[in-house]
Amino acid sequence: MTVPARAGAAEAVRAAVPDPDALATRLDGADYLADQPLATAMFLAVRLPQPLLLEGEAGVGKTEAAKALAIALGTPLIRLQCWEGIDSSEALYEWNYPRQLLAIRLAEASGHDLSEHELFDREYLIPRPLLQAIEHRGELPPVLLVDELDRADDDFEAFLFELLAESSVTIPELGTIKAEAPPIVILTSNRTRDLHDALKRRCLYHWIDYPTPEREAEIVRRRVPGSSEQLALDVTHALRRLRGSDVQKLPGIAEAIDWVAALELLGADRLDAAAADRTLGSVLKYREDQELVRKEGIERLVGAGG
């Protein structure tokens, strides 16, 4: 079977990431530690014309994965943040109306007759992320991150799906713009609602779990230079206990980093009850959550002997 893995820039992409391990190494170089399943999924997203849907609890590093992928490949990251009510003028393109108005005025003042054709010229077009991704010209395709797709309306989802399948945009006034190489697409979702089956079927899928305390400590130490291994491990073990408890807002990896940074600043080299109590605000951002932990005892959170 000789199905073209990826149209456009196929050779360059293949040379950049020959196999999943090579991608993992590159991601490591971008300070992102991906385990084998995730590295394999991202590898497939790079090499195949299929988007990768990343799901997982808030703060496990879904967005970071896309950012790291762009850095690892040395290609731009184009990010589209979704929200309820997002539409094509915010996601695809919009005409620069104030400039067009100005052009009309100028033409009027100079006695020049401005045709509609001139007015709807490329220079008055504001490309939004989706158009930017399709228009991108470079050795490698860009990484298009569609963040928190579950927050957009489902009609937007359908619109996006169609656009990605075509890899081209038709602007009535200008014509059709086709991607030279379809962008590498990473979709993230926090699962506040289910995405359409049709979209899921087309996507590769990976669920990012919380990392093991050991791996999380490694991640944290990358981000907080000079932090001690022991402190990082103490913190990530405490976080695992927290994530298994009844707190409303589960702390993510960002909180682990914040917490270690705060503890470092206070000169702590281990996480003991006193230190944890002073810095609890770096991890738990709800008063109820803090109360819950204090009621159950900070000692339990810190664990016997870490």
Place this chain on the structure above:
Amino acid sequence: MAEVASVAVALGGGTDRSIQFARAAQLVSEPEQLYWVARAVLCSSREEFEAFGRVVGKQKAESRKQEEAAAPSLVNAVERARSHGRDRREAVLAAASAQERLSEKSFDSLTEEELRALRVLMRRLQVAPPERRSRRARRGRRGERLDLRATLRRAHRTGGDPVEHYFRRRRMRRRRLVMLLDVSGSMESYSRAFLQFLESGVGGADAEAFVFATRLTRLTRALRGRDPQAAIARATEAAPDWSGGTRIAAALKEFNDSHGRRGMARGAVVVILSDGWERGDPQAVGREMERLARLAHRIVWVNPRAAAEAFAPLASGMAAAAPHVDALLSGHSLVALDDVVEAIGERRAR
């Protein structure tokens, strides 16, 4: 490889997934990587990871429960019932006199006559889910955002002066209403009244009605038919007569699998009318409710037992469902149903 392709089919992926997998598999060489490749391609939710591990891990796959043998189909009963007729004028007359007395009376103590009267009163209930903004916009002389494009095109005509202003306004679309009524034995005394509520509900443009006991039956069409009253009579007769609980989880699962996921529940207001008495595993109720909650805009649970002062959602299924419910109401009388109608129309999302 053929093995994995058959896994793809087992996971409900179909041939397109198998093709995707075949293509992806060419990209890697090591067997261990092949496992992750297969998982990324063939699964599309975290839950499927588990199933995938089980199947590909060559452990004995759990045999799926046999589909239940065709239970007495409510739909057939309903269709047959259409041919029956009943005098409606009688009901209207009854309603006029009994209206006041009726409105506070609990549904489980209604007489035959009162039930008929109730129907007329229920018609007055304006069951309307809230509106949602559509992605599409409408152009007009008023609106929220200036439509510069249209304005400019016009301005061109008036020598570049934007004399006439055009605006864009998001179109509003009414959310769908989905009603699921428990017609099992424990709900018997309420189900006729609630069926009439369903009837007035499906009068709306975009509404669906289902009843469930052992299995789920779509009733929308029957209730919209020429003689819904007869349909209701038949539907109630056909309801199984166990005095035990219902299989709520199974019914919800069936709804999620065959209707909800395909879009019926997406962004909809879902009303479940049940006492939450689950005969099966209450954990499963929680699981299915969570799935439904992710799809639906709001879930309103109507439990006539909630009218009792000492009520706490303790029935196993009710307790499991409660965290996923936006509003829990009794709806046990006409007055109480007003609250339900209000809850359906409430704009606030979770």
